[in-house]
Amino acid sequence: MITLNVNGQEVRVEPGTKVIEACKQVGEVVPHFCYHPGLSVAGNCRMCMVEIEERGRTRVDVACVAVASEGMVVKTESEGVEDARRGVMEFLLLNHPIDCPYCDCAGECKLQDYYMEWGDTDAGSRRMTLPVRKPKRQEIGPNVMLDSERCVMCTRCVRFCEEVTGTNELGMRERGSHNVLHLEEGKTLDNPYAGNVVDICPVGALTDRDFRFNRRVWFLKKQDSICPGCSRGCNTEIHFDLKREYKRHEESKRVHRLKPRYNEQVNGWWMCDEGRYGYHGIDRDRLTWPMLRSGDTLGPADWDLAMEAVSSELAHFVKHPESLGVMLHPDMSNEALCAAGVFFGDTLRAGYMDYGFEGEPYGEDDELLKKADRHPNRKGAELLGLHRGSQPKGQMLNALREGNLRALVVFRWDLPSLLGEETEQLLSQLRYLLVLDTHNRQWPGKALHVLPTAVYAEQAGSFTNFEGRVQAFGKAFEPTGEARDEVEILVELSRRMNLKGGVLGGNNIQQRLKDRLPGYGEIQAPGRSVIHVSKEAAPR
Amino acid sequence: MNPLLQHSLIATAKIGVILLGFIMIVATLLTWAERKQSAVFQHRIGANRADIFGFRVLGLFNIIADGIKSFTKEDWVPPFGSPILHNLAPFIGLFGAMVSFAVIPFGPPIEIMGQTITMQVVDLNIGLLYIVAFGSMGVYSVVIAGWASNNKYALFGALRGISQMISYEVVLGLSLIGVILVTGSVRLPEIIAWQGDYWLNGWIPRWGIFAQPLAFLLFFPAAIAETKRTPFDVPEGESEIIGYNLEYSGLKFGLFLLGEFIEIVVLSAFVSVLFFGGWHLPWLTDEGIRMGTLLAIDLPEIVVWLMRVLGFSAKIIFFCLLQLQIRWTLPRFRFDHLLRLGWKEMMPLALLNIFVTAIVVYYIG
Amino acid sequence: MATRFVNIENKLPASTALYYPAIAGGLSVTIGHFLKNMLYHTIGLFGNKGAREKASFTLQYPEVMRPLPRRLRTRHRIKVHEDGRPKCTACMLCETACPDFCIYITPSEHDDSPEEKAPLEFQIDLDRCCFCGFCVEACPKDAIHMDTQIMETSSDRRENMVLRLQDLVDPGPVVVSGPEFAGKDMHKVLPHLGMRKLDHIKPRRIDLSYRERQATEQGS
Amino acid sequence: MKKAVRGHAPDADALKERDQDLLQLLQSLLGDEIQSHRHGMDMLELVIRPESASSVSRLLRDSEGLEFDYLMDQTAVDWLGRREIRFEVVYHFYSTKHNRYLRCLAPVPESRPEVSSLYELYKAADWYEREIHEMYGIRFAGHHDMRKLLMYDGFKGYPLRKDYSMKGRQPLIGPGSRQES
């Protein structure tokens, strides 16, 4: 370990640490464009100038390249430094278009931030030449839009494509003022992690076509969350905006984008495009009312009626629970799974319960983040021991085929896709089919009651990823329409049915979770609040 | 022709000409004048929006519009009050004011077709007392209106109104006694006739104002107090208690206003008769203009008559406008100050006036 | 330089013992005004406009309008480029700066214009608006202005109080109360504007709204 | 970048010096009643105990050398989530004789929101305290009349507390919806 001095504070760092990282340790954020801790050092923006005194010599140097050495004295603010930064800012802004009004980056743009701190007002009046014009609005990939005029040539995106994905779609060409980011011949920026270049672009040169012009960033609220796209459990931030202060604009759209959140152990700084754009389901095609069947049609009903109907139907199986099957879903949070396990398994003593089924689709692993298991919480269900019944794991539907099931409770599963053509025939033998789902689907004709449930953004809870890491996510907003949290529904059901095994409550679920899930006790703060494995947002 | 019928016809014609043809028109015009006059000295233009085929005629059509409005507005009778009395009150006031005109002489008698026609509806020998008596009818209107509305504010208005009017009737009556003493009559034509004479060799007309200046200064405010207009509008006091007519709307409210304006005209006529020589114009005798020995112009009889009638009308209108001017200039009295003024300041002065006048008349006249 | 407290001499003069002097004084003031104004009115009757204006401080609204100052904040409008596109680029700064949340912009991507972003809908809820002018201050594109000089913005329906993009782009008879016609008799001004009656002073609608035009362009 | 010269506020040291005599006097007169003091950017601040607000202000008003005859302003601050003691009643005193202001802060815990009333000392405190009571739910011991002042009688909750939602809605009142007791 070596010791250096940053703005009068002693810092101890590993040998080989860059000065910029050493400064960060004492909370001195050195302005920078090109430096990114997840990428190699380029040192081409020259913004991170600091004054370094080393072996009696003082120099102004680039903090992302300079390596900390013993006894080094670093000053992040000095006349020379400010002068250098002012010069860099002027240089960067020389050709910058007057685009803030329609640049999506305004509000999170580093140029804006740094200008307010280190820019020079009078710089513009010294301009001699007309700005260089470059191509604007280039669709360089299915998800990314490039505006070359706004680019500050930090090459973060180039390095990302080179070092992280290895796809090498982007490159720089020309020189001087005409230096321009371009797509390599014959390629498009369509790798499965392409969305990350938008995150790391410090200015508005690369914008997200999905998010583009939807909402200004300063309106967005943030909530830490976990990506439910696969069992990796990438840490994310949900950027949402419920409505403008008094009037809803787009009634249906609440989440506007997802951003990766830095977690060294899980996802680093990145996330895949599949997860990034997977948020659309939160607001699209949601089930908003409890539905009760009368005759051939399902009609909306209020919760009180629906709960009464469900509890009276379930009451028939209290005496003969062995013919009751429960299909849990690995998209459900630990809490919901546990509550279902306690209620259906321990209290109601259902004959069959499982959380995975043959015939469910699997994706493919890739070398970076994506896992084949496209559900975030299969490991949690496994750890909670939610498999019951005579059939082996994943084979519960055989009980249905064998005719052992008289009633089925289905969480989120799309039965026709699991059962295929025999759906109607298999289900016809059931006496009762209860579906708890988040989205509108084609429910089989047998479904008697359908209850709307909340998705992950609408509830606080936790997922256990493939390696057994429990990660909590927070509630961003209230469930849509009349949908409710599964835990809430189950607690209410158990209260209404008032079975011998006791009423389900927050406490016994928590206790069970703590017992079964290693690490749950540490991450779960009281009152079902959010916890984070890491709080640090991904640096841009 | 049957003398009785003839008499009735003449009386009816007089009523028609004098009451409807003059008084009502003047009173209605006063509603216009009040707005326009106040507008002029308040740097405004005043009501002028009502038009007929685009002609606005200085806002005169607003009178018609007002009439239509007050006729068509909802006539609301408070269910918590006394409906009969509530309906009765405005008519009493209007009646008292209109009837007073019966004895006002609008000009010297004129001979038409051999008949001497007096220019008053009826020549009562107690004309002056008659006016005072009917003028005080107004108090019933106020008190009944206030009481029948069963509203605290209206009640306050009524209480204030009754005490104010009774108090000032005393001053009014006492200040008139001076005039009666000087002229020696309570019959209005005689009072006017007395004022036709001159002092100082025909230079100063022997008008009541010169004979009884103090009486005028007491009579005029007391009379304004009788009409309940600013600065004596405490029964109304629109920023304090809104007034006895609080629960009135539409036509009946309009009648209160009309009654008030008619009272103004009555008062102006009365002041002209008592203190400003009635239909006498200075230096205009029956034969023509006579200014002492300086000027003598002979005029035909009918011209003199016309000049006198018009002169009298001009005096009435002048006093009407003066009252309006006062109304828009001064702030309102406080109720107890008003009574104090009436009883403690004006009444002693009025008594003093009677006393002095009596002595002077006894020794000189 | 000093400030100091000074006692007001408020002993009442002897004249206030009587009512009559002050009443006479007051009457003289009002009669003075009366006579002066009456004189002006009379001269005004013969057609002298200056005298008529002197006679009365009030104006015959709506036939005669007061000269409205340049800075006066009146109904909003959105400026347009020469080709009819609104200058607004839906940057949302006005919406952010609005203390009343009365501006609602729906942005859209716009391929043809150099700005690439344009408002699909721009609504201002005049029911909410407090006419503070923050939106004008906040606009970085010189697009929104509050200089239409339209003050008559009342309606008996809430939905009529919401200005839409086409109302803002074309705010109607801007010039009627403009400074060049200030103080003039409206009936004389109107023919110059191609209008005949006052009833016509309502926001005009343009035939083809920007939005529709945009739709047709995209369709073709 | 043009930046204004900040720090134009009155020199902190000068203020401190100006208020030094006052502070000494206050300390000698009030002693332990002063829990702490601070030289604010505008005037001296004292932190007092809520139950002794009345006795302190009596001393402030009547002591020679202080003569804080005006209760210029009285209000409360809700420090929800920011401070341990949730409420703080703020008094601004003014002395005409010495032309100086003094701010007293009385931290009031949520568990026992009660302050002694200044009503007997300053008539102005009557409405100030009524307002604070209805807006923050802080009681004033010794106040004769704690009716609501600005809000109507049926209003539920304390609108200026930070946990009262900006969009909080109350049931309609008025003819037809009023419940006669």
Add this chain to the structure above:
Amino acid sequence: MSHDTLTPAEDLRVPSQGGEHKAMTLNVGPSHPTTHGIVRLLMQVEGEEIIDCDLEIGYLHRGFEKMCENHPWNQCVVYVDRLNYVSPIINDVGYHGAVERLLGVEVPERGQWVRMLVSELMRVCDHQTCLGATCMELGAMTAFLYLIKGREILWEILERLCGARVTTSYSRIGGLTDDLYPDFEAQVRQAIADCRDINAQVDKLMTGNRIFIDRTKGIGILDRATSISYGFTGPMARAAGIQVDVRHTTPYLVYDKVDFEIPQCSNGDCYDRYLVRFFEMEQSLRIIEQCFEKMPKSGPVSVEDYTITPPPKERVYSRIEELMAHFKHYMWGHMIAPPAGSVYHAVEGGNGELGFYLVSTGEERPWKVRCRPPCFGITQAMRDMVVGHTLADVVPIFGSINMIGGELDR
């Protein structure tokens, strides 16, 4: 009669028949010609004499503090404007003065002079309105209209200056929205002459008028000690002989650079309050004249700091630097977040000391915005002033209070 017997449920009941009710309860307001700020007076009257009175306020309460707490510092100006709707700019100046003190920013000298100038214009408006309303309620409509004409002249100038007559929003944190317009001085000088003329005429109409004197002299007397106890400031206090005036005691802006007198009386009755206001108008006009002589003829009116005031518009349209500063200014609540702390800053409003107590937590929204409304204590003293007087005296007393519902109820 104690206050407890005046609970609203009971007071409107008609006295029962045959009961021994000597006193009558009279409910004045909230919608009554006298109560021009919407207030309700519950009076116990015996005949015309008031034996007890209770005030009910809050009819104009709109949650000023709550709204300010939920808006960025600079946007609060629209709510501050509406506190005292007769002299809105004084409110702006007071609020912004307080924020600037929190920020530690000083407005350029010309800006201070302009603020003082318009404040004094507003004071004249305020007094003209107050006196006019008093006269009108006493029945003298003409005096009211003359005074309102004077106010109208001033308001037209303010309209040219600020773009609105009442909801001016003229002041901003760090300065003003705009400088004076070119012929401002000539117009104001003309307006001063007009106002003096009008004041002289109203003086002739009202001041020596025996009826007016009867109505106001000796009415609504509140002695010095009680006035102080009620926290009287401004003309009401000075009419009672209390020497308070923020412009004198703690000069803000550039009040220490002008020469003016502060009129005071000793009786503390309505007539004295009338006189004090009357003489103050003249002094305000004097200050305005001095402003024209002493203020810098040119120079900035706002601080030129992009972190406090937005950059000039013409640069925003054409240059990226200012455009970015502009965006930063407006995106996050005008970028103004004073350091944590609290400040009490008072200005002399039309009615007296208008204080703003601001608490900042260093965020872009104020934690607390407290306005000390000058007429709060004064209106509170209404009971002490009217009891023992007659019903008609409520009018001049209420007029002299100059109750402004906007700042009273907030």
